[in-house]
Amino acid sequence: MSTSQPRVQPPPRPLAGVPMRELLASCAAAAAVSSPPREPEPKTAGPVREERAAA
Secondary structure, eight states: OOSSSSSOOOOOOOOOOOHHHHHHHHHHHHHHHOOOOOOOOOOOOOOOOOOOOOO
């Protein structure tokens, strides 16, 4: 091959990949495992009822 000819690069080979669904699922699982548990919601006494005085 002479130096005047340009070098032809072979086309890039496809990479063995991970499906997007599995990648997102693994990220969600990692986030769930690495985050601390949520604190329980404070208990409320229930709906507040207003009593009106008779007129």
